[in-house]
Amino acid sequence: MLLVMKFGGTSVADIERIRNSAQHVKREVDAGNRVAVAVSAMAGHTNQLVSWTREAFPEYDPREYDAVVSSGEQITAGLMAIILQSMGIPARSWQGWQIPLVTDASHGVARIDRIDGQAMLESVNGGEVAVVAGFQGVSPGNRITTLGRGGSDTTAVALAAALNADRCDIYTDVDGVYTTDPRIVPGARRLPRISYEEMLEMASLGAKVLQTRSVELAMARGVRVQVRSSFDNPDVCEPARAGLAEKRGTLVCDETDMLEHHVVSGIAYAKDEAKIMVLKIEDKPGVAASIFMPLADANINVDMIVQNLSEDGRTTDLTFTVAAGELPRALQVLRDRQDDIRFSELRGDTDVVKVSVIGVGMRSHAGVAAKMFHALAEKQINIQAISTSEIKISVLVSAAHTEAAVRTLHSLFGLDQS
């Protein structure tokens, strides 16, 4: 098999951790697999580099920011190659510009345009482990770019696609994707498989296992991604083989590769939401536009929207959510438009949480929403707003109800460990 193995910041936090991660690589090489490795910077290192650029100048040039912060992955790629060599495994490091991994020029959040992996593939086919500095690429103008925080996941998936790898193993500090946060529900179960679509919802809703873009890319290119723990003892893990069974971690794969079909796969929650209430606005065509157009112009994303008719029948209240960090700016935008909107009152509230039920099985099972709302009502948990997609239902509740809501739904949909 041709494998891409990615090690995150905690898995390369110091020389001993890199050595342990290298043992996972050795296991796969010894089993006859060809391997390309993608590495993050040592845990905490990128934060140090970012804080230096901010201290230098808060309005730093993103091209220079990229030159500075990409150095962390350069270091770990070299150290990983040295350690693999010390174990008798031929290896060499590859910087983004050496591959080259060509991105657009959106410094700090660059998108991969193409990977000319020919030289690297020849090296890998010749028995050398390619150790690629994650997170970084090179622009058409020959400047170093970075892919955004967590970008090494995207590097790994893009490499797997370019090399036509059999699988992309993401080694991290958790041993897979869980039905929900085990800190809230001790009986949460590891999911042996999850579909790309479900993983996307889990990732963007606060289960911070994989960068969202890496999942999008895996889905688009059909890359099978295995999330697993680098803290497992490398010697007792079985090497990768063709076949479907996965004893460790979580395989992120196409829906058709799913073994079991639950209606609901997981419960996610996101605390970084804020609720805005615009009270007693005139109930006439165009009033919603007068609120949402200026927010869109200010690049503020609105998520859940609820409109209530008020008692007098002539005015209405509008409730919606934005990212908590955008709340002050959103309120300011609306206050500036008070002449247009003519609300009687404007309220902001960050004491809310979005709880979501996710599962591809919902497509073919009616009644999930009704069951969900009924269970929350029984627990006296008031629903402040609702949004839905094909494979998820999200509700906004008071932050105080986070744990009760997650536990109730986790039990309700049969996710608790038996």
Place this chain on the structure above:
Amino acid sequence: MLLVMKFGGTSVADIERIRNSAQHVKREVDAGNRVAVAVSAMAGHTNQLVSWTREAFPEYDPREYDAVVSSGEQITAGLMAIILQSMGIPARSWQGWQIPLVTDASHGVARIDRIDGQAMLESVNGGEVAVVAGFQGVSPGNRITTLGRGGSDTTAVALAAALNADRCDIYTDVDGVYTTDPRIVPGARRLPRISYEEMLEMASLGAKVLQTRSVELAMARGVRVQVRSSFDNPDVCEPARAGLAEKRGTLVCDETDMLEHHVVSGIAYAKDEAKIMVLKIEDKPGVAASIFMPLADANINVDMIVQNLSEDGRTTDLTFTVAAGELPRALQVLRDRQDDIRFSELRGDTDVVKVSVIGVGMRSHAGVAAKMFHALAEKQINIQAISTSEIKISVLVSAAHTEAAVRTLHSLFGLDQS
């Protein structure tokens, strides 16, 4: 003028020090000079990177060592560019591979083959400060190379040659080259000028201001090098102008540009010498070769050599020096050849110091050596070995006499501050 300005590790040790160094750049830009900057890594940073590579594997691959340790200069180049921009000065960073600064493939001690400075020169001529990561280059095989410790001096001089700069200013933590070490002779004077040849002798003899290779390169390419302190207040320094007078630092230049001609320019000393005595070997042709050939084969450089006829007229003693770090290996090589050499005794001694008197004026002034030996004898300082070149005389003395010897010679040749 087109200036190259180089800032060493202590001059970029943290964001505040980089900001202060950037003020020196601003002064030159404000005066209408075009500027390229070369930077070292933050003080201590390279040592950290080197120790990581050693911890990873003591017999590390030098190609990966270079990928790891070159990252320090990448960081400071980006930060310096950001800080210059924060002062309103257009600036961009250049990594070795971006210029490109092409070296041979002798990783860890690479030599510069060529600098294709066209893109950089256009940028500088367009009013942008080029901030170059020192110490690093790229091999013909597209791997990162480094130039050896202190290599950023060589980067700066090579840039100055490639850009045809009017001068190369080396900013460091001392304010120039002194007649001797001020810690030993408080009355040591800053030399306003020193010739390349003298600087080479000073550099290789222990005055650690400039990397030796950078001086060789400056001499070969006729680059005028100004050594000066980055700790000077940037605001009170005068900007660079055409003309000869230099109020700050030391100008390293061609002999013909020297303003005043002392017979002796400086007194250097080197503590990292070791003396080897090979006693009572047969006094016949070939015996010296039986000692020095095996040492040469083992890549051990021999410096001073003294041969004495012993009392019996048939045997002789040989004394010579090697670098202190090579002493155990050199003794072992000779012991292994005892069957050939047949010495009665072999002694090693690191309790010695080499004191040197340096000056281009010695070429035209006889009697310097006689004067030197006489003065040391008067102070009861025994000379254990002697070596000379056109512009220097070195003597080996007991380490206990270091200060006395340096002070005596400094006064003898009129170097004390008046």
